[in-house]
Amino acid sequence: MSTTLVTNIGSLVTNDPARAESTGTGPLGLVQDAAVVIDGDRIAWTGRAADAPSADSVYDARGRAAIPGFVDSHSHLVFAGDRTQEFNARMSGRAYSAGGIRTTVAATRAATDEALEANVTRYLREALRQGTTTFETKSGYGLTTHDEARALRIAARHTDEVTYLGAHIVSPDYADDPAAYVELVTGEMLDACAPHARWIDVFCEKGAFDGDQARAILTAGKAKGLHPRIHANQLSHGPGVQLAAELDAASADHCTHLTDADVDALANSRTVATLLPGAEFSTRAAWPDARRLLDAGATVALSTDCNPGSSFTSSMPFCVALAVRDMGMTPDEAVWSATAGGAAALRRTDIGRVTPGARADLVLLDAPSHVHLAYRPGVPLVSEVWRRGVRTTGHAG
């Protein structure tokens, strides 16, 4: 295993809790004039460049800023088909409803394994170029036992963070008998899907699954060794967030419509509030209030929700910029939420931070500070990306 010294980093975000505490630099654990030693696929050392140990090779960052690779803890990448016209229509005045998912379900069922895999690979490359080194992705566009298990098998070839979302919407095949669909999702489909997934998710929303159905689905998943996460309180107030806290879900995702009791539940549980501003952007909806959650003491993650219907972006920098501009987050908070926050939403401590022993996922920005991610929205600032110690080149390279 060879070592690489990345040195002359102008400003390094470590997200190291110990460093944050000892230096008083806030949760980002910033180090100025920094260096990082990568050993194989792990971080071996971080600190001031002047104190760095020697290594087999040296990479000169030339004063650029570095951050941990983004952790995108919520995406829907196993799909086929195109919904450009739906977006176009919506932006021309038609309301969004969960029913649009059916279009993607039909196209996904009709697609070959090769076509689905090619799509996943394409969006992963796109995300990597923008600094995403870990992503979670879900099934949910098959809605049959065969198609859900197929989606998870394909996803599992690309990430360990695979989520069974048979309960995305009630399958159109069961439109007249949703209870029978819940039985399928908690029975035969779960049996086929559980071996390929780490997580189970449900879209708890009017028009999808109510609180009792969501509880039954997540409880069945837990019994099969899957851990819950929930699409909660996206389009309206509802029971999703409370259910997430009750079931110790790793994450309640969206959290756009929250009561004070919902905010309290998030602040007083291990459940992370994952905010997905691409969805509000792409549906012209009201923004989630990150400030309210942070002030209450909740842990907040930012993620893309990349999917062809309601948020067709793979860009974590874009989400950071939206969160700062429209959701009351400071640039420091948004960068933390897009890295360490995503890791917390996946209950991981080996990613989302640049600390000895963590995975060697590092992003160099073509900028002197991480603040530029919000200060220069839409600009391809990701310059170099190390994923598991392997360097690739971002947009700016």
Ligand SMILES: [Zn+2]
């Ligand atoms: Zn989603």
